[in-house]
Amino acid sequence: xxxxxxxxxxxxxxxxxxxxxxxxxxxxxxxxxxxxxxxxxxxxxxxxxxxxxxxxxxxxxxxxxxxxxxxxxxxxxxxxxxxxxxxxxxxxxxxxxxxxxxxxxxxxxxxxxxxxxxxxxxxxxxxxxxxxxxxxxxxxxxxxxxxxxxxxxxxxxxxxxxxxxxxxxxxxxxxxxxxxxxxxxxxxxxxxxxxxxxxxxxxxxxxxxxxxxxxxxxxxxxxxxxxxxxxxxxxxxxxxxxxxxxxxxxxxxxxxxxxxxxxxxxxxxxxxxxxxxxxxxxxxxxxxxx
Amino acid sequence: xxxxxxxxxxxxxxxxxxxxxxxxxxxxxxxxxxxxxxxxxxxxxxxxxxxxxxxxxxxxxxxxxxxxxxxxxxxxxxxxxxxxxxxxxxxxxxxxxxxxxxxxxxxxxxxxxxxxxxxxxxxxxxxxxxxxxxxxxxxxxxxxxxxxxxxxxxxxxxxxxxxxxxxxxxxxxxxxxxxxxxxxxxxxxxxxxxxxxxxxxxxxxxxxxxxxxxxxxxxxxxxxxxxx
Numbered sequence: 001x002x003x004x005x006x007x008x009x010x011x012x013x014x015x016x017x018x019x020x021x022x023x024x025x026x027x028x029x030x031x032x033x034x035x036x037x038x039x040x041x042x043x044x045x046x047x048x049x050x051x052x053x054x055x056x057x058x059x060x061x062x063x064x065x066x067x068x069x070x071x072x073x074x075x076x077x078x079x080x081x082x083x084x085x086x087x088x089x090x091x092x093x094x095x096x097x098x099x100x101x102x103x104x105x106x107x108x109x110x111x112x113x114x115x116x117x118x119x120x121x122x123x124x125x126x127x128x129x130x131x132x133x134x135x136x137x138x139x140x141x142x143x144x145x146x147x148x149x150x151x152x153x154x155x156x157x158x159x160x161x162x163x164x165x166x167x168x169x170x171x172x173x174x175x176x177x178x179x180x181x182x183x184x185x186x187x188x189x190x191x192x193x194x195x196x197x198x199x200x201x202x203x204x205x206x207x208x209x210x211x212x213x214x215x216x217x218x219x220x221x222x223x224x225x226x227x228x229x230x231x232x233x234x235x236x237x238x239x240x241x242x243x244x245x246x247x248x249x250x251x252x253x254x255x256x257x258x259x260x261x262x263x264x265x266x267x268x269x270x271x272x273x274x275x276x277x278x279x280x281x282x283x284x285x286x287x288x289x290x
Numbered sequence: 291x292x293x294x295x296x297x298x299x300x301x302x303x304x305x306x307x308x309x310x311x312x313x314x315x316x317x318x319x320x321x322x323x324x325x326x327x328x329x330x331x332x333x334x335x336x337x338x339x340x341x342x343x344x345x346x347x348x349x350x351x352x353x354x355x356x357x358x359x360x361x362x363x364x365x366x367x368x369x370x371x372x373x374x375x376x377x378x379x380x381x382x383x384x385x386x387x388x389x390x391x392x393x394x395x396x397x398x399x400x401x402x403x404x405x406x407x408x409x410x411x412x413x414x415x416x417x418x419x420x421x422x423x424x425x426x427x428x429x430x431x432x433x434x435x436x437x438x439x440x441x442x443x444x445x446x447x448x449x450x451x452x453x454x455x456x457x458x459x460x461x462x463x464x465x466x467x468x469x470x471x472x473x474x475x476x477x478x479x480x481x482x483x484x485x486x487x488x489x490x491x492x493x494x495x496x497x498x499x500x501x502x503x504x505x506x507x508x509x510x511x512x513x514x515x516x517x518x
Contacts, residue, residue, distance in 0.1 A: 007395065199379070199381055199382075200381060200392075202379065203379060203381065203392065203393070203396075203440075204396045205365075205368070206368065206373055206379070207368060207369070207392075207393040207396065207397060207440070207441075207444065208365040208366060208367070208368030208369035208371075208397050208444075209365060209396035209397055210362070210365045210397075211361075211362065211365070213396055213397075213398070214396075
């Protein structure tokens with residue numbers, strides 16, 4: 001049998017036009033659900049990047065009490081350097097700390113103008129071979145009376161990762177629900193198209209058109225809705241990423257926010273096609289097969 | 291061409307539509323299927339087109355054992371059959387020509403092959419001057435002729451007509467049957483169910499009579515009813 005591509009495309013286009021509103025609802029639902037999915041994937045990639053970045057440069061700050069002697073400092077330094085997990089130890093004077101402070105709060109001159117270096121503590125910046133091993137530092141030096149406080153960024157990182165994974169789980173549930181809604185809407189649109197053409201379909205079966213010949217225009221219609229939805233989602237995702245990038249501080253890695261990854265494009269397209277095919281297949285199955 | 295062996299059909303609720311029907315119709319025959327409403331004529335037709343499956347018995351149509359015909363082969367069975375109905379089943383939004391060409395388009399015929407076949411079929415039914423009309427612009431008899439052209443355009447081996455004259459006046463009915471007779475003379479087997487005694491009596495062809503699902507008469511060169 002000659003495959004009549006023109007026929008199928010024409011039929012699918014007619015059906016899509018005929019049910020404009022339903023088609024739009026189906027396309028938009030598919031689009032929104034896929035956009036949300038794209039957002040979740042992007043957020044996941046972004047947080048992984050950020051967490052990795054923070055992990056890499058994680059430093060433990062060991063703040064010192066004021067008025068230590070050089071011998072006490074040297075003693076502490078040796079203690080830290082002798083630890084197996086320590087890679088590097090840097091001493092930060094009050095003046096260096098103040099420079100950093102000024103840099104950090106440069107857009108709040110009220111803060112920087114009203115304090116001076118003397119109120120900031122001296123500290124050791126300790127780099128670890130394994131950022132997970134902050135506890136070793138703590139147990140070793142925290143009880144030492146010359147030490148004011150041991151601060152690391154791990155807790156922050158962990159909170160961020162936990163929050164993100166919660167957000168991701170929740171969003172995935174939303175994505176599943178919305179994709180399901182998209183399948184139902186596409187099924188509904190297809191059902192209307194089938195109903196509008198029930199006489200034609202009856203004749204087609206009567207004169208011996210194959211089941212695939214009857215089905216294909218409707219399937220094509222559903223798939224088109226899914227693909228258009230995916231297209232909309234991809235465009236909006238690209239825009240959202242560009243916008244998001246401008247809000248993110250320079251020192252944070254934004255690799256995940258540059259362009260739309262090929263993997264994401266494929267994911268959204270495949271899901272769009274699947275949603276469309278599934279929706280129309282459900283309707284076709286219910287209404288065409290006796 | 292058509293053969294049934296011990297065919298029975300029982301619907302839900304124990305309604306016996308057909309009981310032990312054994313019929314054999316050879317190639318090129320013209321057969322009337324008669325009997326009152328509810329006698330099983332429509333069920334018999336539906337079993338032959340595999341719209342319905344018999345509860346029991348074997349059915350052979352155009353060389354195919356229907357009981358063992360997988361559903362994906364059913365469209366190919368239908369291509370060997372032309373079917374026409376009392377209500378014509380024309381597509382109201384398509385012209386006469388398109389109604390006929392549609393039957394070829396949807397089974398994958400290419401455009402250049404379609405046109406001559408459609409014109410021949412419309413010529414045969416005497417409507418070659420009305421190809422661009424819409425169905426609602428035609429009389430009932432003309433509409434039925436379009437549906438015959440559509441059923442015949444693919445040159446089926448068997449033409450089945452389910453009460454084709456039920457909606458038509460007597461003289462138009464006779465025209466339609468003459469047309470079916472002409473198609474029969476091209477070698478096509480024709481099976482026509484009808485209530486119309488005038489037609490059956492005028493044609494004097496083989497008559498199979500059903501009553502309560504039983505074949506009560508199978509007679510060559512018969513008339514509508516022995517009791518009429």
